[in-house]
Amino acid sequence: MADNNDNSSNNSNNPTLEFQTFHNVINGAIADTPGRYRRTVNPSTEKDNHDVPFSGPEDVDRAVEAAKKAAGTWSAVSWNERADRLQKFADAIEGIAGELAKLLTMELGKPPMWAGYEIATGIQWIRDFSQMSHPGEDIQDTQERKVTTRYLPLGVVVGIVPWNYPIQLACMKIAPALLTGNCFIWKPSPGSPYTSLKVAELAQRFFPAGVLQALSGDDDLGRWLTGHPGVDMVSFTGSTAVGKLVSQTCSKTLKRCTLELGGNDAAIICADVDPVAVGSKIGLFAFCNSGQICIAMKRVYVHESVYEAVLATVVGFVQSLKLGIEEDAFMGPVANEAQYNRIRALLTDIKTSGLTVAAGSTEPLSDRKGFFLVPTVIDNPPDDSRVVTEEQFGPVIPLLKWSDEQDVIRRANDTDAGLGASVWTRDMVQADRMARQLQAGNVWVNCHAEMQPSTPFSGHKQSGMGVEMGVDGLKSYCNVQSVYVKEA
Numbered sequence: 001m002a003d004n005n006d007n008s009s010n011n012s013n014n015p016t017l018e019f020q021t022f023h024n025v026i027n028g029a030i031a032d033t034p035g036r037y038r039r040t041v042n043p044s045t046e047k048d049n050h051d052v053p054f055s056g057p058e059d060v061d062r063a064v065e066a067a068k069k070a071a072g073t074w075s076a077v078s079w080n081e082r083a084d085r086l087q088k089f090a091d092a093i094e095g096i097a098g099e100l101a102k103l104l105t106m107e108l109g110k111p112p113m114w115a116g117y118e119i120a121t122g123i124q125w126i127r128d129f130s131q132m133s134h135p136g137e138d139i140q141d142t143q144e145r146k147v148t149t150r151y152l153p154l155g156v157v158v159g160i161v162p163w164n165y166p167i168q169l170a171c172m173k174i175a176p177a178l179l180t181g182n183c184f185i186w187k188p189s190p191g192s193p194y195t196s197l198k199v200a201e202l203a204q205r206f207f208p209a210g211v212l213q214a215l216s217g218d219d220d221l222g223r224w225l226t227g228h229p230g231v232d233m234v235s236f237t238g239s240t241a242v243g244k245l246v247s248q249t250c251s252k253t254l255k256r257c258t259l260e261l262g263g264n265d266a267a268i269i270c271a272d273v274d275p276v277a278v279g280s281k282i283g284l285f286a287f288c289n290s291g292q293i294c295i296a297m298k299r300v301y302v303h304e305s306v307y308e309a310v311l312a313t314v315v316g317f318v319q320s321l322k323l324g325i326e327e328d329a330f331m332g333p334v335a336n337e338a339q340y341n342r343i344r345a346l347l348t349d350i351k352t353s354g355l356t357v358a359a360g361s362t363e364p365l366s367d368r369k370g371f372f373l374v375p376t377v378i379d380n381p382p383d384d385s386r387v388v389t390e391e392q393f394g395p396v397i398p399l400l401k402w403s404d405e406q407d408v409i410r411r412a413n414d415t416d417a418g419l420g421a422s423v424w425t426r427d428m429v430q431a432d433r434m435a436r437q438l439q440a441g442n443v444w445v446n447c448h449a450e451m452q453p454s455t456p457f458s459g460h461k462q463s464g465m466g467v468e469m470g471v472d473g474l475k476s477y478c479n480v481q482s483v484y485v486k487e488a
Helices: 057-076 079-095 097-108 112-130 168-179 194-203 219-227 240-251 275-291 307-319 337-352 405-413 428-435 470-476
Strands: 024-026 029-031 037-041 048-053 137-141 145-153 156-160 183-187 212-214 233-237 256-260 266-269 299-303 356-359 376-379 396-402 420-424 442-445 478-486
Touching: 024 057, 024 194, 048 194, 057 145, 057 156, 057 183, 057 212, 057 219, 079 097, 079 112, 079 168, 079 194, 097 112, 097 194, 112 168, 156 168, 156 219, 168 183, 168 233, 168 470, 183 219, 194 212, 219 240, 233 240, 240 256, 266 275, 266 405, 275 307, 275 396, 299 307, 299 405, 307 356, 307 376, 307 396, 337 376, 337 396, 396 405, 405 428, 420 428, 428 442, 470 478
Parallel strands: 156 183, 156 233, 183 212, 233 256, 266 299, 266 420, 299 396, 376 396, 420 442
Antiparallel strands: 024 029, 024 212, 037 048, 137 145, 145 478, 356 376
């Protein structure tokens, strides 16, 4: 692809990125919003971060116009060339991974180990997507006729990305959208715009103007983008409540939308496990990223015969965790004040309900700045308690006893959410029997929260609509076209 708007033919003259100023990226260039800026708060220090743009409707119009202009020429670029540009983009991200990880720590309080992990995973996902093949196929090929199915780009895609994994989850959307020939407008969360804007700025070295843009703003920005008649698809990851609003807005213009929403993942621990090994895994999958993961363990059902041993291991694991943002810290603060207050309210409910705290505390830390909370384990609460029925999305986890297999399956499925679930056992016959009954889009056996671009990721019930990742995910960014050909 070569035209006057192609910024990607030679990146040797581009200046080095700096990490003190942050801008929108519109039509291949950084774009200011004069007089309209906002700031977030560093959750580790409660001090203000840098200024970021506060986009208005006119910025949305400019970005959509640029994307529509670029869509025709970008879709004409070959699949292999689009994949090659994505690979080079991934290499460039890797080149500044250390600086990006520092930004994640600044804006979200991720300890270095988890910040680095997020950047590395996002890079790998772009590379993995770039290895995937075009999903078109031949249906019939005879002397009488040939029937083929093509998957054509939709045009302009908006990606709305949550604050908990702003780069990793953006890469899950950007790579398949661009690979299939779409142009992409990136809307990072108001709570985590900094790293996203820098990655979008970097992208201008590899993609023509208008192909990948980014706009920072508040919740109004999301409404303007999802309601814009020039947008063809919205890919949203976030809460179920907001996802319903996105779906309603998209329906007014019959936009495609993919929704990856909240979860309340159940883990079922069977009687034959090694309590020490499994207990440590529970601690890892419940408290990494301070529990702020849509597919984190949220409810852990442990067979009564091993319950006490598993609980003791989880308690020991939690008590060994280091809080902070130092190199050796495991758990940072909750990412923003709103989420901190929400979890504080849940902890207050645990206290007033008289539930048993096996580890941690229902009280805030009084001796340090920041939105830090002690990782907390609740011992066998009632099934109807808030800590069981609600998605915590923070460093709080309930462990519950079970004895009857069908009963625990019923309890695990007793939720409007259906994003993920796991079964832990040495008996693969039992594992398969239980997994088939779990009402979740992603089921893991003796592991949890694993994802890969080659495999579809979706939610059941109110945990989502549509598919990300895998061949099905590629197709979700396309219009399907069936072609019937007969000799004249």
